[in-house]
Amino acid sequence: MSKHPENLSRILERDLGVSPEYRHGPKRVTFGEILETSGSVLKWYAVYREDQPVPDAISALARAYLTKTRLDDSGLGFVILHRCGSDFYFLIVCTWRGSNEIWETVFYKDGDAMADFALFPREKTHKPTFCVWELAPVWHEKKAWVRFLESARDEEAGQLWLADRYAGAA
Template identity: 45%
Template sequence: MTESTVAPPDAGSVAETYRQQTKLVAPAAGLGLPGAQLKWYDIHGTDQTIADEVRAEARTFLRAEADGAGLDFRNELGFVILHRCGESFHFLLVSTWRGNNELWETVYARDGGPFQPFPQPGTHRGTFCVWELAAVLHEQQAWIRYLRSGRDDTARHAYLADQYAGPVG
């Protein structure tokens, strides 16, 4: 016998006024930091871009975090997602592979000001949105290919070159 179930909310917690839009996932030049080599993805609406100065600010910020105590990389591979959400808000998601097959994440954001850690109170919190998951799904498959490879220098370069590009949503 199964546990009793409660009827789901009418819209499954989706606001009646919400309309899903298409966004673009675009790979950009990777970022080498002390202890990590990271792929880079920009995500933005089809009618938007990510300003070069915002991307440069994000890269400079991550270099400072890696040089300080903000990011403690351990000879890792991974990826960054810079996601423009609206006019001035940007998420900066840093993900690395640890423990062989685990994806670890650090979340930063900026809302017109500088990047800073994104507060995530509580135990049940957001991870990736539907647009970010396109890059994450690709990365999951790329990491599996890497794990099944000889994991030598050629395989590492192949992993770092393997990126997703295209519309989502």
């Protein structure tokens, strides 16, 4: 039997990265209308608690924001609009680049204090990427992209990829 890593006990006791007050709960994933921006075709996902869906006004604001915001890289991809709590939202834009990589841009809106979405500041070296709920549509999109890569990558394959969307538990 192998010995446990020396740091395991210390991390579990003092530096787990999870607040003692945190209680994990289920969320849902739904898909929305495809979003076309200049140079991008993006599948649309919303992530939220069952009793707190993303308001239509926030979805419309997010879609309008992405329509007028120029991304560094365009192409095929997906968007995750994640309602975190009562009025904080992440707007995560992912495009497929470098043959098999997800490139990500993260925007946010923090309640009524912000009139619109803005680029999420990420100044540290070690940065958050996806939370456990966001990984549900990400995992689906990973599998959908592999199917596309293994296809003829023509118009028919593109349409199949576009129709391949996820809805369900996060």
